[in-house]
Amino acid sequence: MKIIFYTILIGSIFSQQDSTIKYFSTNIMRTNILKGKPEKNINKNEAHFRAKYYPSGELKSIEFVPANWDKGKRKKPSSSNKLKLYYLKWNPKTQELLQGLTKKETIGKPHYRAIMDEGGLVKKVDFFNRFGKMLWTFHLRWDDYGKSNEYDIEFYSKRNLSVLNKELFAPDLSSIRPGWIARYKINNKGTPKTVKVMDPLENIYYFYEFDYGPNGLKSKYFRSDSVLVGSHTVKFNKNKNPLKITYYNENGIMKNAISYEYPNDARIIISQINSKGKVIERRIIPKKELK
Numbered sequence: 001m002k003i004i005f006y007t008i009l010i011g012s013i014f015s016q017q018d019s020t021i022k023y024f025s026t027n028i029m030r031t032n033i034l035k036g037k038p039e040k041n042i043n044k045n046e047a048h049f050r051a052k053y054y055p056s057g058e059l060k061s062i063e064f065v066p067a068n069w070d071k072g073k074r075k076k077p078s079s080s081n082k083l084k085l086y087y088l089k090w091n092p093k094t095q096e097l098l099q100g101l102t103k104k105e106t107i108g109k110p111h112y113r114a115i116m117d118e119g120g121l122v123k124k125v126d127f128f129n130r131f132g133k134m135l136w137t138f139h140l141r142w143d144d145y146g147k148s149n150e151y152d153i154e155f156y157s158k159r160n161l162s163v164l165n166k167e168l169f170a171p172d173l174s175s176i177r178p179g180w181i182a183r184y185k186i187n188n189k190g191t192p193k194t195v196k197v198m199d200p201l202e203n204i205y206y207f208y209e210f211d212y213g214p215n216g217l218k219s220k221y222f223r224s225d226s227v228l229v230g231s232h233t234v235k236f237n238k239n240k241n242p243l244k245i246t247y248y249n250e251n252g253i254m255k256n257a258i259s260y261e262y263p264n265d266a267r268i269i270i271s272q273i274n275s276k277g278k279v280i281e282r283r284i285i286p287k288k289e290l291k
Contacts, residue, residue: 095190097125136155137154139153155179158178168195169219172221173230181202192208194209207224209221243260256273
């Protein structure tokens with residue numbers, strides 16, 4: 001099941017004197033719920049959303065209605081800010097939640113938990129590992145038009161940003177401590193423009209700036225005093241998979257590089273390249289080990 005916040009609206013419409021009620025499947029697209037534009041009928045025996053609108057057309061409230069098989073196990077929240085939904089995948093770039101799960105199905109699996117606000121927008125998305133430990137939370141911000149150009153990731157354990165996204169972040173400057181926040185500013189295409197890493201008091205420790213081209217990007221990273229630490233470039237193939245990441249020092253001199261080859265759907269060949277352009281290590285890795 002694919003669940004998108006920019007929401008595929010599926011519903012039938014009923015009118016009351018002071019409100020309009022519409023029904024949406026759990027394959028929702030957020031913008032459609034806000035605009036109240038259902039596309040077709042739903043099966044009310046399956047899990048769905050019940051949205052109520054003011055006569056002006058503005059969203060008044062949203063309620064999750066579980067499937068018939070689930071009604072004895074899951075309480076219906078009285079308001080959307082108590083609504084918790086579970087998913088296998090989350091794409092912050094497109095703000096999509098993919099492959100919906102019941103709470104029981106999350107046991108033993110890495111998963112995401114989405115919490116919605118009173119307007120039917122996603123308020124935050126928590127990530128849990130397969131042991132049920134919460135590792136980080138996406139805090140989303142929306143303007144009056146239902147658009148977002150900024151979000152925070154709050155971390156609860158020590159880690160490196162480069163492990164989360166090797167294209168954007170460099171191992172040299174990506175350390176995260178418990179309680180720290182990565183604040184993303186995004187452009188109109190949904191890709192990050194800047195990322196600032198700070199503590200809970202918003203003291204900045206370092207930050208990144210990104211420039212995008214048709215087949216790649218350049219990432220520059222700075223200390224809190226705006227001194228350049230280094231940079232790297234990333235080249236992508238037509239499928240948007242990285243072909244080569246080249247790292248440079250603060251003076252623009254190449255330090256090392258990593259290249260990626262995709263001989264088939266099951267394997268990736270990763271080569272480590274030194275500052276002289278010589279391959280010093282080459283590995284063949286099954287794709288499933290990188291997930």
